[in-house]
Amino acid sequence: MDLTVYRVPSWAAEPGLRHGFVGRNGGNSEGAYASLNVSFNVGDDPRAVKDNYCAMKGALGMAGTRMVTMRQRHGDTILDVAEPCKEAGEGDAMVTDAPGVFLGVLTADCVPIVCWARAADRKVAAVIHAGWRGTLAGVAMKTVRHIERRYGTAPRDLACALGPAIGLCCYEIGADVADPLVREWGERAEAALQSRDSGTYLDLRRLNAALLAAAGVPEEHIHLSGPCTACHPAEFFSHRREFRNGAGVTGRQAGFIGWSDTG
Ligand SMILES: [Zn+2]
Numbered sequence: 001m002d003l004t005v006y007r008v009p010s011w012a013a014e015p016g017l018r019h020g021f022v023g024r025n026g027g028n029s030e031g032a033y034a035s036l037n038v039s040f041n042v043g044d045d046p047r048a049v050k051d052n053y054c055a056m057k058g059a060l061g062m063a064g065t066r067m068v069t070m071r072q073r074h075g076d077t078i079l080d081v082a083e084p085c086k087e088a089g090e091g092d093a094m095v096t097d098a099p100g101v102f103l104g105v106l107t108a109d110c111v112p113i114v115c116w117a118r119a120a121d122r123k124v125a126a127v128i129h130a131g132w133r134g135t136l137a138g139v140a141m142k143t144v145r146h147i148e149r150r151y152g153t154a155p156r157d158l159a160c161a162l163g164p165a166i167g168l169c170c171y172e173i174g175a176d177v178a179d180p181l182v183r184e185w186g187e188r189a190e191a192a193l194q195s196r197d198s199g200t201y202l203d204l205r206r207l208n209a210a211l212l213a214a215a216g217v218p219e220e221h222i223h224l225s226g227p228c229t230a231c232h233p234a235e236f237f238s239h240r241r242e243f244r245n246g247a248g249v250t251g252r253q254a255g256f257i258g259w260s261d262t263g
Pocket residue numbers: 166167168169170171228229230231
C-alpha cells in the first residue's frame with residue numbers, strides 16, 4: 001500500500017514516538033472519498049472507512065493499535081484521553097500521557113497540529129484541529145496552557161508540527177473571517193493576511209505557528225510539514241477546492257501522534 005506520509009525528519013530520533021500526516025492515497029473508498037478517507041461523518045461507506053483504518057495502520061506499522069478520534073466542532077474544547085478508545089467525545093484537541101494511545105486529527109484544509117514532550121517520568125502527546133473558527137477561539141494556545149496545568153509540561157519543552165492545510169496561495173477569505181481574527185490576534189493575524197487581486201488571503205498555518213510561539217513554544221520547536229491541501233488534489237482532500245468544484249463533498253485525511261508502549 002502506497003501511503004503519502006509527511007513527517008518531521010528530526011523527530012525520528014525520538015525512541016517510541018510515532019507521528020505523521022497521511023494523505024489520501026492507498027485506501028478503499030471511491031468517488032469523492034477516493035481513496036483513504038478516514039472520516040465516518042462525511043457520507044462515505046462505513047465499511048470502506050473501517051477498512052481504510054486497518055490498511056493505514058498496517059502500512060504505518062501500527063496494526064493492532066487504536067487511533068483515537070474526536071467529533072470535531074471548530075471550537076476550543078480539549079479532551080484528556082487516558083486509554084485507547086474509538087472516539088474521545090466532542091472536541092478540537094486531545095491530550096494523553098498514556099503509552100500506546102495514538103491520537104488522530106481529521107482534516108481537509110483546516111490545520112492539523114501534533115505536539116509532544118518527553119520528561120524523565122512522563123511522555124505527552126497532543127493533537128489540535130485548527131480551522132479559522134478554532135484559531136479565533138485560540139484552541140492551540142489553550143491546549144499548550146492545558147498541557148502545562150494538567151500534565152506539568154512547560155511550553156518550552158513542547159515540540160509541535162503543523163501539517164498539510166490550505167495555504168496562503170488558495171485560502172481567500174472575506175471580512176467576516178479577517179475582521180474577527182484581527183480584532184482577536186492583532187499584529188499576529190495581520191502578518192498572516194495578504195491582499196492581492198482584490199481579495200484577502202489567510203495563511204492559517206502561519207497564524208497558528210505564531211500563536212503557539214506566543215504561548216511559549218520555542219520557535220525552533222515549531223515545524224511546518226507538507227504542502228497546501230487545495231493545490232495538491234492527487235495527494236490531499238480539500239474542502240475548499242471541492243466546494244469550488246460544485247459539490248463540496250470530500251473525505252478527510254489523518255494526522256496522528258502517540259508513544260508506542262513497547263519503547
Ligand atoms: Zn494552494
